[in-house]
Amino acid sequence: MPRQSLPRRATLRPGGARAAAPRHERPPQQRGGYCAPPAPPRPPARGAARPRPCPAAGSAPSPLGGGAARAFLSLPAWPGGAMAAPRAGRQPQNDGYRTLSLSGHVGFGSLPDQLVKKSINQGFCFNILCIGETGSGKTTLINSLFNSNFDDPVSTHFLPSVRLKAQTYKLQESNVLLNLTIVNTVGFGDQINKGDSYQPIVDYIDAQFEAYLQEELKIKRSLFSYHDTRIHVCLYFISPTGHSLKTLDLLTMKSLDSKVNIIPIIGKADSISKTELQKFKNKIMSELISNGVQIYQFPTDDETVSKINTIMNGHLPFAVVGSTEEVKIGNKMVRARQYPWGIVQVENENHCDFVKLREMLICTNMEDLREQTHARHYELYRRCRLEEMGFRDIGPENKPVSLQETYEAKRHEFYLELQRKEEEMRHQFVQRVKEKEAMLKEAEQQIQTKFEHHMLMHQEAKLNLEKKKKVLEDEIAMFIEKKANAKLLQSQASVSTPVSSKRDKDRKNSSFM
């Protein structure tokens, strides 16, 4: 894995922690047009402070010593109001918790620092999916965004289908490690039939969710060290035509909007004039809304960033310019594109929205994008997959069902189904054997009939031959008798006339022969 080091210094927010409610609990109006089905609430992060039951007021000193061990930020209401009237420093609250003010230092104030330290040691991961037609400026923009040079070979326009190519890089800025994965859609928009160009992208995103789900479902899972490949953001490159979105753009964004955070951007924005650009942006946004495409909206519920995020939501889609070249402006080298008529500076906000994109994507909302991916898109995928497998939270009578109950019911159902199938197969087998037996019996019968018929014919033929033989034997007997008689007559004749009889004898012999 290539390891790159970034020269730019980043300002680190402590763990990205927000005072406001988690994103999945935000009302849809705060999320602009983003109103996919709400994801279930996420459990608190490991190590987060949880309210614990409080020992009785004025109880024996804790083994930890002093009042410090008893001092919790929020305490559950005492059941049945059994607790004495609130002491000084405790204010009853309507949410079922009592607030205590601490009388001294406890130490859990360092919890955010502990989280920051842990996160820094562990490193972060961020996965970007770049969708755009071949040559739309994807690689150049990513290089500009991360101030780096990810060598990504240019692709041809002759690929038979869209292919996704993922490359992971290790980046370091200050002491923060980032595992950055860039996924490129190679050959996007190059096919004659673009009808299902989005399918390989959908499959890829689902495959990453599935891999995470499988890891989660393992008995011995290692999510801590798991390389999360789920896509956190999709930068959708719109060609700077100045007209409107293409069908391919709408179709692709529509099929991805429930799976990934989409940030639409107009690539190579230096090829479109300022007035045309504003009209183009408006047109794109109205087309996205009218087609029900839900793009990512920068969150406005965190007061520290709500103002800037609201403004930036109004600038979407960002019109960006990328460049790998540096040009000398004054006495500074800046990333820019030099033309015969002038210089387009990538980081000049009067020239393009590159800085806005970088600020929103990397500096302000990276953690939110990661959180949204987990709490919204992955949760939706997980829910659908588990429902597909037959798991439900509530049973037919709207009663809650535990996973084990569902599993056992499913197992029983499968067992019955298996038995039914086995019985059916056995029945089919017996039926087939019976059919075969009947066929064989019939064939045997036919052979027997044929055999008997032949035997009969054979008997008849034998009888006929025997009859013929008898006739022939009779004829032979008659002939022998006649011959004997003739001999007798001849001998008698030769005795009476010897000379003439010799001649007669010769004549007779010749006539017999």
Ligand SMILES: Nc1nc2c(ncn2[C@@H]2O[C@H](COP(=O)(O)OP(=O)(O)OP(=O)(O)O)[C@@H](O)[C@H]2O)c(=O)[nH]1
């Ligand atoms: N005018 C203009 N040209 C740009 C811009 N960004 C990139 N280019 C040029 O467009 C061409 C393609 O840029 P790439 O960044 O390789 O585009 P790509 O989308 O990564 O291309 P494939 O990965 O091959 O699909 C190069 O010649 C870039 O110099 C831009 O903002 N404006």
Ligand SMILES: [Mg+2]
């Ligand atoms: Mg490229």
